[in-house]
Amino acid sequence: MFLALREFKHAKLRYFLVGLIMVLIAFLVLFVSGLAKGLSSDNASAIQKMNADYFVIQKEADNRLNRSLLSEDKLRDIEKFAASQSTAPLGIQMTTFTKKGSSKQIDATFFAANVNGVLAPDVVEGRMINNHTTNEVVADHSLKEDGLKLGGHIKDQFSGKTFKIVGFTKGESFSHAPVIHMNFKEWAAVHNLPADKQMLFNVAALKTSKDKAQLIEKKVPGVAVIDKSQALKGIPGYQEEQGSLMMMIAFLFVIAAFVLAVFFYVMTIQKINQFGVLKAIGAKTGYLARHIISQVLLITVISLVISIALTYGVAFVLPNSMPFDLTPPLVLGCSGMFLVVSVIGSLLSLYRVAKIDAIEAIGRAA
Known part of the structure; x- marks a missing residue:
């Protein structure tokens, strides 16, 4: 580390430029990663x-x-193989509504579920509905940006029904639309179902083991059982959106590795004579290798600290409507990947240092 710090002091501008490029690349990786996670949550939270x-x-x-x-009837067939307490029907419908006193149309998704069951959302403001209330719903808090408040009324454009918002949830969205939760009584009313007609659901959610899930798929005709990751990929645009962003992040890591490899290899070539002299006076290859790795890691760590601060600073001024979510685990994961990529990028320089012949290097210096 002593040799690395002395060299930083001697060639400030050179290492400043390398560090600046690393800051920009790390910032771009962190920003795109936060955007990818934010879009993922906005699409499927x-x-x-x-x-x-x-x-x-x-x-x-x-x-x-x-x-x-x-x-x-299909739900009852499913409950023959899974306890009713672990089986929860769910109705999903994309819709458009207007708030009272306005003609502006707002997109949303209705989720109908047993509000006393496992699919009941957490209410962060107001109160939760029950299975018997009428004309009451619980909405995602993002709808506040459209001017909706507790006690406000919305009108569904398809059924013509008017609902009162009695509570707000947080982080509940589906297909980039805020989720509005209702009970099955209102679900039937929205679809104008007569009392003697069977209710239709979209999904039966299971809280059960893999063996029971496979048994249901095998024994109940006409159904498929998928896990949560498969359900997420089935949301329109989710897989394509995340795939594109993940490819961008992967290429940025590859670019970072190449940038570090080229910069440090060029600097190593420029210092071959000095490395040769150090080898001639007894410096081991391992010592020189530790010097290069120390330089790479120190530049990477400083660049990461600056880029993390820069990313959170930019995130602070982003509008609430922009889906951006940079969590500490995501930051740690990206930082760890950057450190690994940095070490990989220094391998070419390490190989060159290991091959230096002290006598030949001193001869060139003379």
């Missing part, structure tokens, strides 16, 4: 947070939850 292990859907639905249709 209601499913990600759901207290379920598996989802039973219609076999022909192609893993799309909103394409599936399950009847009450």
Whole structure:
């Protein structure tokens, strides 16, 4: 470390430029990672947070939850193999509504569930509805940006029904639309179902073991059982959106490795004579290797600290409507990857130092 610090002091501008490039690359990786996680939550947080292990859907639905249709009879067939307490039907419907006193249309997703069961959301403001209330719903807090408040009324454009918002949840969205939770009584009213007609659901969520999930898929005709990751990939645009962003992040890591490798290799070539002299006076290859790795890691750590501070600073001024979520585990994961990539990028320089012949290097210096 002593040799590395002396060299930093001697060539400030050179290492400043290397560090600046690393800061920019690390900042871009962190920002895109936060954007990817933010978009993922904005697209599927209601499913990600759901207290379920598996989802039973219609076999022909192609893993799309909103394409599936399950009847009450089918739900009873499923409950023969899984306890009713661990089986929760769920209705999903994309909708458009207007708030009272305004003609502005707002997109949302209705989620219908047993509000006393495992799929009941956490209410952060106001109160929760029960299974018998009428014309009352619980909405995601993001709708406050559209001017909705507790006690406010919204009108569903498809059914014409008016609902009162009695509570707000946090971080509940589906397909980039805020989720509005209702009970099955209102779900039937929205679909104008007569009392003698079976109710239709989209999904049966399961809190059960893998063996029971496979048994249901095998024994109940016309259904497929998928896990949460498969359900997320079935949300329109989710897989394509995340795949594109993950590819960008991967390329940024590759670019970072190449940048470090090229910079340090060029600097190593420029210092071959000095390394040769050090070897001639007894410096071991391992000592010189530790010097190079110390330089790389020190530059990387300083660059990461600056880029993390810069990213959180930019995130602080971003509008609330922009889906951005940079969590500490995500920052630690990206930082760890950067350290690994930095060490990999220094391997070319380490190889060159190991091959230096002291006598030949001193001869060139003379």
